[in-house]
Amino acid sequence: KNEVEQSPQNLTAQEGEFITINCSYSVGISALHWLQQHPGGGIVSLFMLSSGKKKHGRLIATINIQEKHSSLHITASHPRDSAVYICAVNSGNTPLVFGKGTRLSVIA
């Protein structure tokens, strides 16, 4: 089973700061997902990556397949970005394996 590790576990930032959340995994994958979970449980899919880089608004996700590592960046952070960010991976026809999440708090 793939092991997914995220860092940091908790992160507090000032509004406007550039934020990086890291994800590493142990076994080769077919796809990596970044998800956002708000209090109350709702999860939103942000990105699915299999190589390179994707950008959506202030969010950027990158993946390095050789190093088995992905990063999620948030530029010009805002209090509404406060949430838990979860990394999850697929390895072929197997269920998603999730990390424990990074709890982000952005303070005005």
Next chain:
Amino acid sequence: GAGVSQSPRYKVAKRGQDVALRCDPISGHVSLFWYQQALGQGPEFLTYFQNEAQLDKSGLPSDRFFAERPEGSVSTLKIQRTQQEDSAVYLCASSSQNSWTNEKLFFGSGTQLSVL
């Protein structure tokens, strides 16, 4: 509906009671997944349906857990003789794609189950 709907939102059960959790996926979505999320942890896979076929139930923790999707739309997760360790948020997700690797997964808000 506009999104994935789960009911009830909260469920309190006495130990030993049977519970049924419902998931209404987005209309027309082929794939449906159930996950269990313990406090402070990431979701853990329970089971996967492609239409009405349950393709994988390897994540169900015991034979007390049973899931069905008889008409390929609404799904029910049933837990018999609930135990305290069953307390968790149960999440449902659906996708229009019929594969394990889904570009876009849509999640419900979950059912928070507390077993006393």
